[in-house]
Amino acid sequence: MANPSILIAGAGPSGLILALFLLKNGVSVRIIDKEVKHRIGSRGSGVQPRTLELYDILDILPDILAAGEPTPPMATYAPGEIKPTKTVRLSEPLERSPDMPHPNAFIIPQDLHEEILRAHLQKLSCSVELGSELRSFEQFPDNVIAHIVKTDSDGNQLEESTSFDWLIGTDGARGVVRKQLGLSFLGETREEQYIALGDIVVEGVDPKLWHIWHQPPQLMALRSGGSSSNVFMFAYTGRSEKLANKTITREEFIEEFYAITGRRDITFGPATWLSNYRPNMRMVDNMRVGRVFVAGDAAHCHSPTGGQGLNSSVQDVANLGWKLALVHKGLASPTLLDTYSEERLRVIAQMLKLTTELYNKTFTNLGGGGMEDEAWQRGGDLRMLGINYCGSSIVLEDHAPLEGATAYSKSSGGRVQAAYRAPDASGLVSVGGEEAPTTLFSVFSVTAHTILLFGGDETDRARVAEVVGRFPEEVVRTVQLLPQGQTAGDSATSALILEDREGHAYAGYGVPLDRLTAVVVRPDGVVGAVVSGAEGVERYFQKIVL
Structure with a gap:
């Protein structure tokens, strides 16, 4: 049997979610952890709304909600x-x-959280390999040689050296990957x-x-x-x-x-x-060196206030996973992987600023003998629904960033905007089918971009279909959204046609009825582009695929 293509060192939430992303994209992985038994303990137990949305798209949310x-x-x-x-x-x-x-x-206690993620991995015929520690690695232009020490339940050790196409360190703040890459870890320790x-x-x-x-x-x-x-x-x-x-x-x-x-x-x-x-508040200055990446606590650590750490880690690998899958399969240039650091470092810097300010406020309050409510207030930006990739080189932005906007700033104007989360919409009914109403989160996929087509006529949609047809089927899929009460014509050009029966999609996305709007949703649930026609769709995908 061929050796897996990607080694993930560290089986916390970030490593497990990355493995799920890659496996769902048809990329083979090996995920190892140096512990001989799965870690116990509630540890990072807060799962923020933006992470819940990602879990919805990944189709693992029901198990998380049932346990939390x-x-x-x-x-x-x-x-x-x-x-x-x-x-x-x-x-x-x-x-x-x-x-x-x-x-x-x-x-949800972190050990139970991880148990659920491992169960979903097992459905994809993948298990965490315990007692396997990455000791060092050597990087070459076309592969990475990982030196691993395997320890069995009796304490016996076996050394191995194995070649992988890529290595991702999700091995925590004390892990070997960041240290061997020589990445800075700037910040402070209290x-x-x-x-x-x-x-x-x-x-x-x-x-x-x-x-x-x-x-x-x-x-x-x-x-x-x-x-x-x-x-x-x-x-x-x-x-x-x-x-x-x-x-x-x-x-x-x-x-x-x-x-x-x-x-x-x-x-x-x-x-x-x-x-x-x-308390440590630190982050790297780069999240990729060649064929090796860091994510999660290996790339950033933070104060415990705000419940951002585990969630930021999961969103790191959601950003990386789809890009790495495209590059590994030869569908995108390796330069696409540079945008992992470009997009995530800006978010992590803002996260550290927010959580450190909150930590200072909380402990200043405590040190002064107070227990004012303000010191304990969470919610707001900490729900992570405003996190965005404004300024990214692969986002086709249709608006100028707001003055003073940060990586945690919400979009404005009552309409969908590139670089921000793609909103959900319920009450969507398949045209010509007998299925129950669905939602956009159920339609989105971690294995492909989803183009939502609002409004326009058949000629407009045909032009988009022509452009989409130039790209591999596994990269992009198109969904036509019909206004409430409208039926599809015989020459519909989308494989999936949904009627916005309750009007939530058109209202929530703030798009007009009388002209075409194409909203390109990335596999990580982020809007890559909002454009008015086929030319804009083509310009976006020229940034992504070969």
């Missing part, structure tokens, strides 16, 4: 008191809308701010709430794994000097908890994992 829950309220307590002094929400829940069906973050983290069984607190006790400069927080779970993740900061520079033990945590909270009615069971953390 909306973010619960947060209760704060005075020492010794059983009733909360205040209950607040990190963000006010938003109502679903046809263009934004997943407006609120979900909470040496003085240690945070103890872990998962522990807790009895005597409501799992439907997050719980916080604050005695400046100390803060103790308990976050449940779900509304019916007695396993809580704890976060403890402001520890005494004797405990600061070490991993806290279960017994030390319990002693500190009782000292801060005065709540000896709360009891504890086993601790499943314990960790010592110092």
Whole structure:
């Protein structure tokens, strides 16, 4: 059997999602992890709305939603008191809308999250190879030689050297890939701010709430794994000097908890994992060197505030996955891969700015003895629905960027815009079919660009079809969207024709009825172009394919 084309080193969420993207695109992968057992622990549990949308397009969302829950309220307590002094929400829940069906973050423990992703990989005949550590690699013009050490359950080791076409390091902030590439990792480490983290069984607190006790400069927080779970993740900061520079033990945590909270009615069971953390805010200056890439924590790390890290990591590989698939299959120039760094570094820089400001606000507030609601407010830009690739060399923008716009800025003007997320629309009915109504997120694909054709006449659409016909079928597909009540003519040129029966697509995209608008949606759910005819479609794809 031929060796897989791509090696993914690191099997956290970013590595798993990248493997899914590539496999769905028909590219073979090998995904390894140095751990001999799958990691346990809730760790990064927040899944933001933009990531939920990506999971919808990937067709894995139902399993994620079934295993997770909306973010619960947060209760704060005075020492010794059983009733909360205040209950607040990190963000006010938003109502679903046809263009934004997943407006609120979900909470799912990271180990359960990864288990679901691995199950979807197994459906594609791919499994994570545990106990396999990438020690080093050598890069050549046409391949990468990876030196891997495999450790079995008895501790026996076997060394191998294997050739791959590409290597992606999703091996975390301490991984070997970024270090061997010699990439900078600029930023800061808050040496003085240690945070103890872990998962522990807790009895005597409501799992439907997050719980916080604050005695400046100390803060103790308990976050449940779900509304019916007695396993809580704890976060403890402001520890005494004797405990600061070490991993806290279960017994030390319990002693500190009782000292801060005065709540000896709360009891504890086993601790499943314990960790010592110092906030790092760092990022690379490049995410690709030749045939080797970094993504996720290997490329950027951040403060824990804001719930952006795991989500940014997943969106890294969504950006990379479709581009790498096209280049690997010989359908696009290798220069397309340069746009991975071009597009993502701008977003990551803004993410670090936002999360660091939020971290500073939160801990300044805590240090001053306050627990004002503002310090805990999330939502807004942190939902990640405004993340964009404005200024990208492969986006055919139809508007000038707004003055002061950032990588997290929302689009404006009430219409779809290139470089931003492609909105959803429900109530779409297949013309001539008997299927139930569908949505745009169900129509979008991670394996091809989707051209949405709004309005225009048959001549306009035929010209677009002529242009599309020049490109490989696996690169692009066309969907014709008919206004509410309109039927398709005999000479329709799209393989899929949908009636916008409830009017959400035309309204949500802000497009006219009387002339053609072609919206090109990339496999990562980003709008690559909004153009008025075949010439614009051709100009866009000249940026993408050979």
